[in-house]
Amino acid sequence: MTHYLLGVVVLMPATLMFLLMLISLRPGRSVAGLWRIFIRLSGLALAFTVLVGLTGLTGMEATGLRHWLAASPFGMIMAVLVQLLGTVIAAFSARYLEGEPGQRRYAAALAGVLSAVQLLVLANHWVVLIAAWALVGVALQHLLCFYPDRPFATLAAHKKRLADRLADVLLILAASSAWVAVGSGSFSDMWQFLAREGITDNLQLSAVCLVLAVVVRTALLPVHGWLIQVMEAPTPVSALLHAGVVNLGGYILIRFAPLLEQADLARTLLVTFGLGTAVIAGLVMLTRISIKVRLAWSTVAQMGFMLLECGLGLYTLAALHLFGHSLYKAHAFLSASMVVRQTRLHVMRGTVTAAPISLLLAPAVAVPMVLLIQAVLSNAAWPWWWSVVLGLAWAPMLWLPAGSDQTRTLFRQGLFGLLMVAGLTGLALLAHALPLGIHDAPHHTLGKIALTGMAALYLCLATLQLRPRSLGAWRRRIYAGFYMDEIYTRLALRLWPTRWISKALPIDRPIVTTMKTDDARKK
Template identity: 70%
Template sequence: MTLLQVAATVSLCMPAALMLLALLTPRRQDRPTAALWQTCNALSGAALGFSVVSALLVPYLVEAQAGLNPTRLGSVLAVLVQLLGWVIGVFSARYLEGEHRQRRYMAALAGVLAAVHVLLLADHWVVLIAAWALVGVALQHLLCFYPDRPFALLAAHKKRIADRMADVLLIAAAGLAWTEVGTGSLTALWAHIAREGMSTSLHLSAVCLVLAVVVRTALLPVHGWLIQVMEAPTPVSALLHAGVVNLGGFVLIRFAPLLEQATPARSLLIAFGLGTAVLAGLVMLTRISIKVRLAWSTVAQMGFMLLECGLGLYTLAALHLIGHSLYKAHAFLSASSAVRETRLQMMRSAHGPTPVSLCIAPVLAVAAVVLMQTLVNPAAWPWWWSAVMGLAWAPMVWLDPARASLRAVVLQTCSGLLMIVGLATLALLLHSLPLGIRDVPHHTLGLVTLLGMAALYGCLVVLQIRPNALRRWRRWSYAGFYVDELYTRLALQLWPSHWAPHASHTGTPIGTRVDATAHP
């Protein structure tokens, strides 16, 4: 056994050992929960260390064994997952102090980390499907940590339905590919595609895979559980939004050799990704609650990430995944600070940006991105993606009407452009990292994406200039366009669940089956 295999095995076994420790340690007065948390966090730190060693040794890998293949990207993400798991574990020890069921929480947290780690190293259909299913099973216990909160139970039920649908689609994708290739090995699948090309079975397999990822990544219309999961403890929200929900992006990057020749599957990714990014972005503009805005932001970002995969920009999708994980972990674990900062910002600026800056901002932002791409890495991405990034970062150049002096306008514009230049330079430098990913951009679909982002920016401009002009649209947007309500009614009609608490107006006790129409 090589040193890489030893490091990967130890880093994988640490979360499993943590889970067993939390479940099997007897409840004694001389071993309080705080001491158990210290032991668990020490094991989590050791798993992080061995993950780093495994990532450093990946270039020296000879061959995959036992359905596991530590790729460069998978090993980097394994380090990220173990880092987030360790931080969330330390945070949870303080956040849950005095709460009951902490041992089950530790075990479920360790189970999620172990299953995610296996998925990141998977090189076989069976390992991939089993690991992703185990992630959902372990996560159910975290989502239902407070069993008396009805919307937490509803979110867990809706996620369970989505997971089972995704499992069926993944099994169908695996069966079609396995029949065509003759083995479940993913490495063998890539070799078969390079040698024989795509067949009808592989095209259908790619479509089933994309639909499974759409369902598991909480894209519209099955996004509602990700919004309602705010009823779970804050560290669970951080784990879900920063880690678990991002797995769909990694799976698509892993299956890039299959997707790059499957135009129907990529078209589905473009449709679901762009639609989710635009609609969720519009909903987020009308929400006030910090955590709810963060949840809708995650939905929009997942749509954007799958959009990048559909366009063949896999390197950008990987960088987006890493950046989104770090940002959302920090955002949820410091949500109270975000509330204070938002209040101060609202007190400082009660007016929207100037109309002139709304029109000039995208031009300046696109010019800054194109300039940095020309200077740093001209071949990093197509020109239309520079325009998409410019539209996304244009609000950084919006001007505050309260600062009317020429000096204030110049300083504010320069600071916004410097932020855009810094972000673009960082993205371009990270793009050159040897992650073992090959981009295959689709230019026609890229132009469609640019039009969609331009439409979203146009709605944002109208909302800033004439807030009352879209009053009816704002009501629909605030309600999420009622997509989740329709999905919830259908889900509860097909798969009824015991989730509603005692309601005085219905006289229904907890645990009684409630019709979907009672809670739209």
């Protein structure tokens, strides 16, 4: 009986959010009253999530539903994070959308997303995982199309719908292959099978399909365009998407670490897509002016970096990256107006380039510092090549402005950069002691490939600082993301035509994006 009661407690956050979705759809209640109920029930769901997280950290699970659900420590921390962000975003939305029509539909969709995510982080079975992730996408569609008269929002939602259906097919293939090999859809049974029998051809296929599904749903290149175009949606929707929903791909990969450890082809695909996305999206971000678009490209780059960490077997770092990115992006989008103000002030002060000597000294100082701190705190936290990668990633913090003759200012900035590098490295190393229940499995050959890619990215950044016009021939291609999204959009509209421009718009005639000629449309 105790087991079933614990199972009820575990499912309570998802149940409360589902109940909130039903309440939001019922007419008769004022919008202000609806938001008050939303925030209260969401806060109650957060309290239950924290309670379940505490029981999960002590090793307790909903044993009556163990075949279908599992309250793992990492999953519960993820659930607390998502529910906390959902509660904050709901409070922000109540003010942001004041006076807007369709707030009931918005609240219902937001509650549906949170309910599905709470179910997903508990998934211990293929059926639960596939159903919950599909429900997240269905509920999110209504948020992305909150302004139906915005063409690019409709187009982005259409492209995301296609990506979700492709991901669903890949997940079903992954589940079928694993089910045939293991004889069960339970993840716990699959982990036991892998420990006992090792990986089989069917499990190899399952891992590849899973990785491809995550690549599609996490908006890695070349299917990233919808994540950029959803900037047409309300700002709190962008915060929810970039801080919570899009990070679910990284959570799934960390959850499937026992399978990926033995699937070399799947890990190679992760490193290829992750590294390519991190490098290209990082370059594109430098060319964009719009604050929200820059943040969106930053998310694409960070997702690539997170999947790269998973492909290299550094699952603990990927989990820490996930937590940090979620909190940072939520704050960045919800305070986007302040970012605009800061950017305007920065532009008024003029462009500040880095001193050439600091471009050379920064990696020469950052890399040994990371290696030294790693040796002092822990030798086994991650391999040496990842220390070099982190040193290159954090080296721009040590860049000093060119042309400055104020020694005190240079000293202050240099000291701040050193403290940032040391603090981030120490925090990442100490966080390995957290009881997340995650075990790393570094892949050294792929790690050296990733090191080469990060070195090339740093070289490009340094070149742009020294000679801003040196990549002039590539500037248009970089700005356009090498036209990958245009190719994907044309293909998507050819395979699944749709009307994405409203008839109500003041144009001569409605534009039907069927990718056909006018003669064919007349017929």
